[in-house]
Amino acid sequence: MTGVAPSHYIALVRRVTKAEETLDPSRDNHRHRPVSRGRDSLQTIARVPRSQLVRDQLQKAIDSGDFGPGEALPSERELVEAFQVSRVSVREAIRSLEAIGYVEVHQGRGSFVTKGPNDGYVSAFARWLALHKEEVMDLLKVRGALDELAAEGAAQGADESAIKRIQGAHDAFFSLAQEPDAKLDRLVQLDIAFHQAIAEASGSSLLMHLLQDLNQHLGESRKITLAPSGRPAKSAAEHTAIVQAINGRRPAEAKQAVATHLAAVRTSVSDFEAMKSAVAVPPADPVH
Numbered sequence: 643m644t645g646v647a648p649s650h651y652i653a654l655v656r657r658v659t660k661a662e663e664t665l666d667p668s669r670d671n672h673r674h675r676p677v678s679r680g681r682d683s684l685q686t687i688a689r690v691p692r693s694q695l696v697r698d699q700l701q702k703a704i705d706s707g708d709f710g711p712g713e714a715l716p717s718e719r720e721l722v723e724a725f726q727v728s729r730v731s732v733r734e735a736i737r738s739l740e741a742i743g744y745v746e747v748h749q750g751r752g753s754f755v756t757k758g759p760n761d762g763y764v765s766a767f768a769r770w771l772a773l774h775k776e777e778v779m780d781l782l783k784v785r786g787a788l789d790e791l792a793a794e795g796a797a798q799g800a801d802e803s804a805i806k807r808i809q810g811a812h813d814a815f816f817s818l819a820q821e822p823d824a825k826l827d828r829l830v831q832l833d834i835a836f837h838q839a840i841a842e843a844s845g846s847s848l849l850m851h852l853l854q855d856l857n858q859h860l861g862e863s864r865k866i867t868l869a870p871s872g873r874p875a876k877s878a879a880e881h882t883a884i885v886q887a888i889n890g891r892r893p894a895e896a897k898q899a900v901a902t903h904l905a906a907v908r909t910s911v912s913d914f915e916a917m918k919s920a921v922a923v924p925p926a927d928p929v930h
């Protein structure tokens with residue numbers, strides 16, 4: 643990792659963090675100012691869009707699994723009654739859920755949950771990634787270089803207890819990765835724990851802290867990497883190669899195994915964007 647100026651790194655992390663915040667609708671709440679007296683209070687109340695409240699409620703219900711993939715949402719009339727809002731607000735809420743890939747509207751039949759919550763998330767991420775791809779790819783490059791150094795250091799000098807912690811973290815990710823219904827959030831957590839165990843075994847506390855910081859900001863890209871079925875198992879297999887090289891005290895091989903793993907991660911992020919734009923504009927001459 644030559645020439646990565648800390649100030650540049652920090653600016654990059656800040657930009658991406660700020661952008662990721664916009665993904666979280668609950669953060670909008672910060673903007674609702676406390677209600678004061680008179681005209682001001684009336685304006686403040688008027689500014690809270692009813693459609694957004696309805697959308698948030700429905701989104702939560704879909705996320706928590708109350709409405710599963712393929713299931714119909716309550717009818718427009720039922721939603722108007724349940725939420726005590728206008729038909730226009732309900733329609734707007736449904737439209738925005740459709741825009742982020744949560745529901746599909748079939749004229750005359752109603753609205754249906756299109757996909758699981760992970761897929762809805764993936765769709766929202768596609769929009770975000772379209773705007774911030776360069777930063778994400780840049781962060782992944784830096785993470786790759788640091789992860790390579792960490793694995794090299796671990797293979798060179800990790801003590802037995804550090805090696806055991808890497809093995810334990812590897813086993814946990816590996817077994818979850820074989821489960822078809824593994825929760826995406828849990829997979830992301832265990833993947834971070836695995837890479838963090840290697841960073842801790844590297845013997846460099848600077849490296850460990852830099853990676854800790856970076857990993858906090860790369861949760862989004864990990865979700866993209868681990869969302870497609872079959873990908874967690876591939877990641878686990880790539881992890882095995884890393885662990886074997888570290889256990890065998892082969893630094894160059896450990897570094898190479900990390901490079902291979904991170905190349906696959908970068909490819910999945912860039913393929914993901916390509917896939918989404920291909921969905922928006924279907925190719926004139928599809929190959930498959």
Ligand SMILES: [Zn+2]
Pocket residue numbers: 833837877881903
């Ligand atoms: Zn990994």
